[in-house]
Amino acid sequence: MSFLPVVVFVLIFLCFVFLLRLYVVIKTGSKYKPGSKGSVVVLxxxxxxxxxxxxxxxMDSLSPSYKPRHYVIADTDKISEEKICTFESSKELRASEPQFTICRVPRSREVHQSWSSSVISTLHALLYSVPLVYKLRPDLVLCNGPGTCVPLCAAGLLLGILGMKKVLIVYVESICRVDSLSVTGRILYPVSDYFFVQWATLRDKYPKAIYLGRIV
Structure with missing residues (x-):
């Protein structure tokens, strides 16, 4: 007796359950209100x-209740850490103690890297992102376009699919994107809980998008 049909059926069933759970997590995202009883952990x-x-x-527009703030940068990024520390130093003058951390993960895709090799590097970054997100347990992931955010958002979705914690995915498309979404935007558009664009032309093309004018 061949077990191949049974294996195929089990795999199809598991895929169906996974997709159903993903759908439920995404659809209930707008009803989830983090921080209603305290601070909001931001990644x-x-x-x-x-x-x-x-x-x-x-980040500067967020209220003080958004803390602690966990920044994630690519391991090859030498400039962002300095910018973040400079930005947070002004906040520390108004706070009793530091409320932020900086973490590094492998970059998903380097500039001019081929798409075929990007799949491998993204999976590599996902291996680092899953335990990091599990450790930090953020209430929301805030991102605005870098490829590094894709595995981190995937890790956040995974926490919700497994029933550990609902993590809101908040994506803000770059102001440079006037007529079309970035590659990262196209990937995260279906799964994000809140998807902001900064041009009315994009709002008209993507009905899920939220347009509030220029927000950066």
Whole structure:
């Protein structure tokens, strides 16, 4: 008797359960209100150059209840750490103790890296992202475009799928994207809980997107 049909059926069933659970996690995201009884733990994914600058502007607009703040940068990023420390030093003047940490994960994709090798490097980054997100247990992941955020958002979704904790995925598309989404935006658009764009043309193309004007 061949067990192949049984194995195929089990795999199909498991895939169905996984996708159903993913659908439930995504659909219930807008009903989840983190921080209603205390602070909101934020995991902010910084890219390089303009990505980090825009992210820090977003972080500066958050209320003091968003703490602690965990920044994640790529292990090859030598500039973002300095920008983050400079930004947070001004907040420390208003706080009794530091409320942030900086963590590093492997970069998902380098500039000009081929797409085929990007799949492998992204899976490599995911191996680091899952235990990091499990350890930090953020209430939300805030990101604005760097490829590094894809495995981190996937890890956040995984926590929800496994029933450990609902993690909100909040994505803010870069102000540079006027007519089309970035690659990261196209990946995270279906699974994000809140997806912000900064141009009305994108809001018209993507009905799920939230348009509030220029927010960075």
């Amino acid at each position: 902010a994914v910084a890219g390089s150059g303009g990505h980090t600058t825009e992210l820090l502007r977003l």
